[in-house]
Amino acid sequence: MACVIRVQEADFDVGAEIGSLRSGNPGIGAVASFIGCVRDMNEGDNVGLMYLEHYPGMTERSLEKICAEAAARWDILDTLVIHRVGELRPLDQIVFVVVTSAHRGESFAACEFIMDYLKTKAPFWKRESTPGGERWVEARASDDVAAERWKQPS
Amino acid sequence: MTIQLVFLARLRERFGASREVLPYSSNLATVADLLQTLRERGGNFAIELAADKAFRVAVNQDVVELNHPIAAGDEVAIFPPVTGG
Numbered sequence: 001m002a003c004v005i006r007v008q009e010a011d012f013d014v015g016a017e018i019g020s021l022r023s024g025n026p027g028i029g030a031v032a033s034f035i036g037c038v039r040d041m042n043e044g045d046n047v048g049l050m051y052l053e054h055y056p057g058m059t060e061r062s063l064e065k066i067c068a069e070a071a072a073r074w075d076i077l078d079t080l081v082i083h084r085v086g087e088l089r090p091l092d093q094i095v096f097v098v099v100t101s102a103h104r105g106e107s108f109a110a111c112e113f114i115m116d117y118l119k120t121k122a123p124f125w126k127r128e129s130t131p132g133g134e135r136w137v138e139a140r141a142s143d144d145v146a147a148e149r150w151k152q153p154s
Numbered sequence: 155m156t157i158q159l160v161f162l163a164r165l166r167e168r169f170g171a172s173r174e175v176l177p178y179s180s181n182l183a184t185v186a187d188l189l190q191t192l193r194e195r196g197g198n199f200a201i202e203l204a205a206d207k208a209f210r211v212a213v214n215q216d217v218v219e220l221n222h223p224i225a226a227g228d229e230v231a232i233f234p235p236v237t238g239g
Contacts, residue, residue: 036239052238053163055231058215083238095239115239121217123231124238125163136164139208139235 002078003067005060009086012096021078021098028077032107033098034115040090042137045130052085052094055123059083066117070110073152076101081114083124113150120147157182157224160231165209168198178226185211186220188230208235 006012014035022028038050067079082096097114101107126137159174166172182188189211192199203209210217212231213224224230 054238055160055162055212055215055233058212058231061215119239120236122238123162123212123233123236125234126237127163136234137237139237 003064003071004078004080005063005067006080006082007054007056007059007063007085008082009084011084011093012082014093014096017080017082017096018098021080021100025077025100027102028100029102030104030107031098031100032104032111033096034111035093036095036115038088038090038092038094042128042130045132047090047128047130049129050088050092051127051129052083052088053125053127054083054085058123062122063118066114066121069117070099070114073113074101074106074110076106076110079110079114081118083118083122085124116143116146116150119143155226157188157226158229160229160233162231162233164234165202165232168202170198178224182224184220184224185213185218185222185230188224189220203232209233210235 018031018033022031040047063081067081070076070079077100080098084094088094095118097111099107099111099114120143127134128137155178156175157178159176161169161172182191189203193203210233212218213222213228215229
């Protein structure tokens with residue numbers, strides 16, 4: 001089980017990343033992935049530019065913890081999380097999560113779990129430029145609800 | 155004997171600093187103590203760290219509760235709820 005985390009300014013090539021994750025592993029029967037992109041509209045306002053800030057060190061650490069938790073809960077093979085930081089524009093890719101497994105159910109669930117936890121636990125913040133000026137994006141209650149449903153009874 | 159404070163995103167802008175070194179003292183035993191000390195500075199610290207405001211605190215890069223202990227040498231980060239992805 002390999003878990004790769006990359007926090008970077010550069011864009012990423014989805015096809016190449018999936019190809020290298022799968023290469024030489026005939027045990028992989030399923031690849032589930034998620035790509036998050038910059039929208040041109042948020043809260044009813046046009047977004048021209050977005051800036052993504054993070055907390056170096058804690059970011060990588062929290063993503064590793066999330067992937068380790070996914071690996072403990074589902075029978076998965078590899079996970080890859082790429083998250084961009086810095087200046088981004090509408091149409092740009094922001095985040096990429098890939099999970100491989102022998103069967104699809106495991107990778108589908110683990111991929112969604114990783115995204116839901118990333119949205120509520122990984123220290124990234126978005127600041128967007130709109131015609132009305134710059135503003136920090138507010139956290140959404142719906143993201144907390146999405147993460148909450150993965151909680152296991154302790 | 156110091157603690158390293160880290161302010162991020164909107165709070166970094168509001169506090170006008172991304173890092174600050176604070177001398178450690180016994181009246182900074184917990185996160186709640188530290189927050190109270192910062193609030194007593196007034197201004198944006200008092201406004202942003204008020205009890206009804208949404209913010210998170212991480213000690214040595216793990217998010218913790220208000221009763222979490224602080225020790226000399228710790229890195230304590232204060233930041234808004236996260237909005238990545």
